[in-house]
Amino acid sequence: xxxxxxxxxxxxxxxxxxxxxxxxxxxxxxxxxxxxxxxxxxxxxxxxxxxxxxxxxxxxxxxxxxxxxxxxxxxxxxxxxxxxxxxxxxxxxxxxxxxxxxxxxxxxxxxxxxxxxxxxxxxxxxxxxxxxxxxxxxxxxxxxxxxxxxxxxxxxxxxxxxxxxxxxxxxxxxxxxxxxxxxxxxxxxxxxxxxxxxxxxxxxxxxxxxxxxxxxxxxxxxxxxxxxxxxxxxxxxxxxxxxxxxxxxxxxxxxxxxxxxxxxxxxxxxxxxxxxxxxxxxxxxxxxxxxxxxxxxxxxxxxxxxxxxxxxxxxxxxxxxxxxxxxxxxxxxxxxxxxxxxxxxxxxxxxxxxxxxxxxxxxxxxxxxxxxxxxxxxxxxxxxxxxxxxxxxxxxxxxxxxxxxxxxxxxxxxxxxxxxxxxxxxxxxxxxxxxxxxxxxxxxxxxxxxxxxxxxxxxxx
Numbered sequence: 001x002x003x004x005x006x007x008x009x010x011x012x013x014x015x016x017x018x019x020x021x022x023x024x025x026x027x028x029x030x031x032x033x034x035x036x037x038x039x040x041x042x043x044x045x046x047x048x049x050x051x052x053x054x055x056x057x058x059x060x061x062x063x064x065x066x067x068x069x070x071x072x073x074x075x076x077x078x079x080x081x082x083x084x085x086x087x088x089x090x091x092x093x094x095x096x097x098x099x100x101x102x103x104x105x106x107x108x109x110x111x112x113x114x115x116x117x118x119x120x121x122x123x124x125x126x127x128x129x130x131x132x133x134x135x136x137x138x139x140x141x142x143x144x145x146x147x148x149x150x151x152x153x154x155x156x157x158x159x160x161x162x163x164x165x166x167x168x169x170x171x172x173x174x175x176x177x178x179x180x181x182x183x184x185x186x187x188x189x190x191x192x193x194x195x196x197x198x199x200x201x202x203x204x205x206x207x208x209x210x211x212x213x214x215x216x217x218x219x220x221x222x223x224x225x226x227x228x229x230x231x232x233x234x235x236x237x238x239x240x241x242x243x244x245x246x247x248x249x250x251x252x253x254x255x256x257x258x259x260x261x262x263x264x265x266x267x268x269x270x271x272x273x274x275x276x277x278x279x280x281x282x283x284x285x286x287x288x289x290x291x292x293x294x295x296x297x298x299x300x301x302x303x304x305x306x307x308x309x310x311x312x313x314x315x316x317x318x319x320x321x322x323x324x325x326x327x328x329x330x331x332x333x334x335x336x337x338x339x340x341x342x343x344x345x346x347x348x349x350x351x352x353x354x355x356x357x358x359x360x361x362x363x364x365x366x367x368x369x370x371x372x373x374x375x376x377x378x379x380x381x382x383x384x385x386x387x388x389x390x391x392x393x394x395x396x397x398x399x400x401x402x403x404x405x406x407x408x409x410x411x412x413x414x415x416x417x418x419x420x421x422x423x424x425x426x427x428x429x430x431x432x433x434x435x436x437x438x439x440x441x442x443x444x445x446x447x448x449x450x451x452x453x454x455x456x457x458x459x460x461x
Contacts, residue, residue, distance in 0.1 A: 054231070055342045055437075056118035057459035059128070059224030060204075066111070073109025074208060077219070081335070081445055084111055086137075086208040086217040093209070099169035099315040106138075106209040113204045113223070121148055121198030122227035125188040126438075127158045128324050128339040129206070130222035130331035136211040137218045138162035141324075143188055143225070145202030147180060155205065156183045159324055163332045167211075169315040172322060185317050186324050186340075198229065221445075222331070226341045230436035236420040238413060241391025243350040247358050249283045249385045251406035252305050254398040260300055264309045265319040272381040273321045274308035275398035276360045277330050279383050280442050281308075283358060286333035302403075321379065323362070327440055335445040339460055342437040346416050348458060350387060352441065355454040358385050360440040361395075365418045366427055371411050375399060376427065381440075387412075 060066065066076035066084045073090035077083050089107035096103040127141050141158045157173040176183040180197060181190050190197055206223055210216045254275040257268020265271065281287065288307050296303035312329045314322040327338035343349055343359075352359055360383050367376035377399075386394035391412045400406045418424075421434040441460060443451060455461045 053344050054120050054229050055344060055459075056120055056122070056227045057224065057339070057341055058116045058118070058227075059222055059339065059460070060113055061130075061222040061224075061337075068114055070112040070114075071109075072111075074111045074206075081221055083219045083221045084206065084208075084223075085219050086210055089210075089212075092212060095168070095209075097168050099171060104167075105212050107212050108207050108209045110205060110207045112206075115201050115203050116225075117201040118199075118227040120227065120229045121200050122202075123190045123193045123198060123229045125199060125202060125225050125227045126186060126323060126340050127204060127225040128222070128327045128341075129159075129161070129220060129224075130328065130337055131161075131163075131218055131220040132332065133162045133164070133218045134216055135164060135166055136214055136216045138168045138209050139218050139220065140207045140209070141223070142205040142207070143202055144205070145199045148196070148198045148200045151180075153181060153199070153202075154178055156181075156188060158183065158186065158188070159322075161325065161328055163311065163328070165310070165313075170313065170325060171316040172314050174316055185314070186322050193229075193232075199227065202227070222337060222339075224339070226339070228342050228436070230342065230422050232422050234421055234423045234425075235417055238416065239346040241387065241412065242347060243354055243387045243391075244389040245353055246386030246394050247283070247353065247356060249358050249383060249396055250279050251396050251403045252279055252302055252398060253400045253403050253406055254305070255401055256301055256403070257305055257309075260297075261306055261309065264306075264313045265321075268305070268309075271305065271309045271320055272398045273323075273326050273360075274312045274329070275305050276381045276383045276396070277312065277326045277440065277442075278305050278308040279396055279398075280358055280360065280440075281330050281333055281336070284333075284336065284442065284444055286336060321381070323438070323440065326360075327442070330440070330442045336442060337445055338440065338442040340438065340440055341458070341460065343439055343458070344437060345420070346391075346412070349384060349439075351454050351457070353384065353386055355451045356448070357441065357443055357451055357454065358383055360384075360442075361419050362435040362438040363415075363419045364424060364432065364434055366425075369418060370414050372408060373397070373399075373410070378426070378432065 063078045063082035073088045075087040086109045090109045093106050140160045142155045144155045145153045156176050160171050172185045208218045252275050254268045254271040259267045288304050293303045296306045309320050312320045312325045323340045330338040364378050383396040393410045393415045395408050396406045397408045420437045422436040424434050426432045
C-alpha cells in the first residue's frame with residue numbers, strides 16, 4: 001500500500017537524529033558527476049514574493065525567468081508556454097548508466113538559476129520540474145546553497161530524469177552528504193536541525209543532454225523548489241472547518257494491480273503514488289493514448305495505472321514514490337503544471353478544493369490512528385477530493401480492495417494531525433518522522449481565475 005516506505009524510513013531516522021534519538025547519517029560525500037558549467041551568479045535573483053510562514057516556494061517558468069539565469073548553451077523560448085531548450089552544446093560527456101552499465105556519449109548545455117533566498121532559512125528543500133524529453137534526450141537537476149554559518153554546500157544531484165526509459169534510467173543519487181546536509185532520494189535535509197544550522201540560500205542548476213550531433217532538445221517549462229523549516233511537532237492546532245464540497249475525481253485502486261509488473265516496486269501493492277497521480281491527471285481530462293498503453297497486458301484493468309507506475313519509477317530508490325518524479329510525470333501530459341510543496345493547514349487545502357483543485361497528500365500512521373483506514377503505514381499517498389459538512393476529509397484512497405471502495409471519509413482531527421505533524425511514534429514506540437504537510441498539486445497551464453488566485457496565494461504561480 002505504500003510506495004515510499006524504505007526511503008521515508010531512512011529520512012525519518014535522520015529526523016530522529018536531529019532530535020537526539022537516532023544515529024547520525026552517512027559520513028562520506030558524493031558530488032555530482034556533471035561538469036560545473038556556471039560561474040556563481042552575482043547577487044540574488046529576481047524572485048516572486050515569498051510565501052509567508054515556514055514554507056517558501058520559488059519556481060522559474062516565465063520567459064523573463066529563463067533569461068535571468070546563467071546560461072551555458074541553453075536559450076529561453078517565448079510563446080504561450082515559455083521554456084528553456086538546448087541551443088548550442090557547451091560540451092560532451094560520457095555517462096555510464098548505473099542501472100544498465102551502458103556508457104553513452106551526450107552533448108550538454110546548462111542553466112543556473114539566480115540565487116534565491118527563501119523567506120525562511122530552510123531545513124529541507126524539495127525540487128520540482130516540468131519538462132518534455134524526446135527520445136535521445138534527458139536532464140539533470142542539481143542544488144547548491146549557502147548555510148547560515150556562511151559555508152557552502154556541494155552541488156547535489158536531485159534527479160536524473162527522462163519521461164521515457166529507453167535512453168537512460170530515471171534515477172535519484174544516493175550517498176550525497178557533506179557532513180552538514182544529506183540528500184535522501186528527493187529531499188535535501190539538514191542533518192542536525194536542532195543545531196540551528198539552516199540553508200540560507202540556494203540556486204538550482206539544470207543540465208540538458210542530447211545525442212551528439214542531433215538537433216534534439218529537452219524543453220523545460222518549470223523549475224523550482226519548496227524550501228521549509230517546519231517545527232518539530234507531534235500534534236498540530238485544529239483548523240475550523242470551512243468548506244463542504246466534493247470534486248468528481250476518478251477512483252483507482254492500487255490493490256487490483258497486486259503482482260502486476262513486479263519490476264516496478266514489486267507491483268500494485270506499492271503503487272499508491274502513481275495511482276494517485278493518475279487519478280488527478282484524468283480529473284483534468286488527460287490520459288495516455290492507446291499507443292502509449294500498448295505495452296500493458298490487455299487483460300489488466302486500468303492499464304493507465306501500470307503506465308503511471310512504469311514512468312514514475314526511480315531505479316535507484318527502486319520505487320514509484322519519488323515525489324518530484326510523480327510531479328514530472330503528471331506534467332508530461334499536454335498543458336499541465338505540477339509541483340511538490342507543503343501546505344500549512346487544512347484551511348489551505350480547503351482553498352484548493354473550493355477552487356476545484358484536488359491534491360495528493362503524504363502521511364504515515366499506525367492503524368489505530370486513522371479510523372476506517374484498516375491499515376497502518378510508514379509512508380502512503382492518497383488524493384483529497386473534498387470535505388463533508390462536518391469538515392471531515394473525503395479522500396480517494398488507493399489502498400482499497402477495488403475501485404468502488406476507493407472513496408473514503410476520514411475524521412478531520414485524526415487526518416489533520418497525521419498529515420501535518422513532523423514527529424510520530426511507530427508501533428514499537430520509537431520516534432519516527434512525519435511529512436509535515438507534503439502534497440502534490442497538479443493544474444492546467446491556463447487555470448480559471450479563481451484557481452489562479454488560490455495557486456498564487458500559495459506561492460505556486
